[in-house]
Amino acid sequence: MALFQIAEPGESQIKEACAGRAVGIDLGTTNSLVATVRDGTPTVLPDEEQRALLPSVVHYGDVRVVVGQEAQALAAEHPRTTISSVKRFMGRSERDVEAVRSLTPYELAPASPDGRVVRFEVGHGRKVTPIEVSAEILRVLRERAEEQLGGPLDGAVITVPAYFDDAQRQATKDAGRLAGLEVLRLLNEPTAAALAYGLDKGSQGTYAVYDLGGGTFDISILKLIDGVFEVKSTGGDSALGGDDFDRAIAGRVLDEMGAAREPGIVRRALDAARAARERLTCDAETELAIGKHKRKLGREELEALIRPIIERTGGPCRRALKDAGIGPGGVDGVVLVGGATRTPLVRAYVEQIFGKQPLGDIDPDKVVALGAAVQADILAGTGRDDVLLLDVIPLSLGIETMGGVVEKIIPRNSTIPAGASQEFTTYADKQTGFDIHVVQGERDSVEHCRSLARFVLKGIPPMAAGMAKVKITFMVDADGILQVMAHEETSGVEAKVDVKPSYGLTDEEVERMLLESYEHADEDMRSRLLATERVEAQRILTATAAAMREDATLLDEPTRTAMDAAIAELEARTAGEDHRAIHDAVLALDEAARPFAEARMNRSIERAVRGKRVEELEV
């Protein structure tokens, strides 16, 4: 489905119809925001009570799902059915979270044998994935934006931590789709922040973006020249943030109280800790209360508790500077992002590392959403086009070779889109299958890297060991999402491969959840869905016709016949009222076009990259 993977579902070419309704969304661990560009100025869209921040909290009630402040209010009373900081679970497998199971207040569904995506049990036998929980948050933001902008959105840019791996990015994109958003692009949060600052100031130079949010820490070094933002390096820790400050404080207080770690109490202690910490940004001393237990907390004690956590950001900062090939003095400015950077000790530590007082004149809670809105505006074709982002992949991508050793195919900090291919060969005589294990990470041994996908290249003609030439190609698109292809060259036989994401949801699952969510919605939704499907069908028909004209030589007769039939079917169904029938016909056309799409993809890859060297691979 290469042809249509590039064309994301739901994308519309009719931009005039809904120009100016592109939004940027900061899907944060603690809070989420939506922003748009109005009259050339990025603005955060508040709710009807003028609150910009939507707490990233979802409560699953008996009759309905509530999101935001309302859900937050229910968290202490219903700790198991109220999910907060869900971002920490994005793209995580059951195995990944097994270690922290006892530390979360949530009821996690028992691990399944295939070690799939983690699920929360939210009462009444319901199990929800982090993707579904995130989609609830995104849906509220989408509705907020649609109400204020007066109609369906043109598309959205959703931000992710630069350090998010492929599975986490894919999960975020899936959540966007599930919430009915057309995801124009995933944007790294630090890049978004720099975009917000860069445009305001029109500055040139090298910038560090220090982003300490609720649950993640990111550091990025960016170069800004002639309107081109180039990400020189990124680093961070996807499990470090302001939440850890709260946990440190709450841990101490709970120990003093001799309290058992029950979900309700833990939640209350964490909330009290956060409130006290926020007060200490301005005050020297505050009172912290959990139920009847009260105690004083001074800034000095707070700083002693959180200093070790803050110092864990130093290593990634120094590594990012080194990767970018500059010393601390080579940075022209430091941008602060994330609520936790309001903490005076964090600011002092940043100044110590970079030798510069950090910039902070844009609200660190809003700066990412504002930058995302700018990028959405650019991508929607309505904004300025004098700015361009050149992003890099945060972690190396490779495959497992002999003895569990990782062979890197695309090294970290490569500018995207990036592509590379490498040739491998069979090690046994008459070997007809080839196992490919795709991993992400910096370590040499496979068990220290993250497993992204496994697939088998089948149908290699039997030949002597070392004769087959298996070419494995990695392509990372502008969202940082990976596609892997493999084919055997000597025989000229194109073997079919299936990439099964280990942690993300399959397309079918996302479609199913999408449909389920729509089934519970009202008629408006149904007609919107029908309209969306019609637009999508029209887009696919137009794109397919153009591709068939342009690359007629790549079309064999059986494929052409199958595609013609599928096109006729889709045209007929588009006239009808059944959005699912249209959808099925789109999928059928997609399927019929698959050989053609693959031929096109392979040819463009052939042009883009060439094999590097032949390596032995044990399978």
Place this chain on the structure above:
Amino acid sequence: MGSPSSSKFAILGVPETFDLDPEELERRYRERSREVHPDRFARAPVADRVKALSEATALNDAFKVLKSPVRRAEHLLELRGQPLGDKEPVPQSFLMKILELREALEDAQAAKDEAEVARLETAMRARFDAALRRVGQLFASGGTSEAIKKELIDLRYFQRFLDEVTGEEAA
């Protein structure tokens, strides 16, 4: 293996020479990125997006190769039809010398003798830079591919040594 190499200099629109101005290279890269980056085609027809993706990928690859003097030199040899193979013959004495130095490095690293590690790194950096200068002179004076290859093979070993110092994988 692979398709016949096309010029990465042409992709960037810079002169096909070893002696590239790094600033000019970066400037051209930014200009070309503006033209072909997929963000420019976010809402364009599928065919245009496929094209942008493959062009931008090729551009990023070309920039990465030309930015590195060693890889730039290797690419120039490829364009001459004299690519550097993976298993080029290396004199035994040279291998022995490198082996000795790597052992010294491992010992110093194991003993956490940072001064010794730094000394070994500085010495190797000097060898590396000298070899690179010779490559530049050879290209400028019309030296043979064989002579350039010899230097590049040495550089490979020097590079691997330096990667060992920083604990980085060779890119």
